[in-house]
């Protein structure tokens with residue numbers, strides 16, 4: 001297979017908004033190939049700070065994040081919970097983030113927990129994007145295994161694992177991964193209309 005450059009991948013995968021949007025939204029897509037460069041501590045602070053300032057129902061902030069760096073035991077353990085497909089590409093991510101929803105609190109079950117977690121995750125991802133990183137979320141992992149090996153508290157529901165890092169040089173990516181990236185991710189054009197009484 002001919003070597004595919006990042007320029008080609010970006011041309012296919014980068015959003016093509018019809019109207020002006022934030023530059024982070026215009027740049028964001030979810031790659032499957034990362035460089036070895038570790039996310040700096042300063043940037044990590046900003047990334048989680050952005051998550052913290054997301055809106056949430058009753059300001060309950062029902063989210064908690066664990067992160068782990070490549071080369072550590074916890075990274076290997078968290079990685080081991082991913083399904084085979086996710087393992088085929090996520091091993092290049094220098095950082096994995098486990099995003100958990102706090103599903104119950106002193107008032108009982110929080111029906112907004114997952115919605116609020118999603119809001120904090122996109123806040124985190126757009127902050128990361130503004131700092132030059134990319135992220136890909138993974139919902140396909142063994143949640144029970146995560147709870148077991150990390151002995152998570154009962155009110156924490158692991159929901160998404162996020163692969164985060166600088167985008168890799170796709171000329172050195174395996175052909176199978178490049179193949180996946182050549183698949184564009186178009187969006188529905190009909191996303192909203194004015195609500196009219198019937």
Ligand SMILES: Cc1cc2nc3c(=O)[nH]c(=O)nc-3n(C[C@H](O)[C@H](O)[C@H](O)COP(=O)(O)O)c2cc1C
Pocket residue numbers: 013028029030031086136137138139140141160185
């Ligand atoms: C809740 C959720 C779960 C996802 N799970 C996976 C996953 O397990 N593996 C994967 O490779 N991508 C996963 N993704 C990434 C989506 O496939 C990706 O965001 C979508 O195809 C749109 O592409 P884009 O993010 O590049 O715009 C997930 C995304 C979300 C929001």
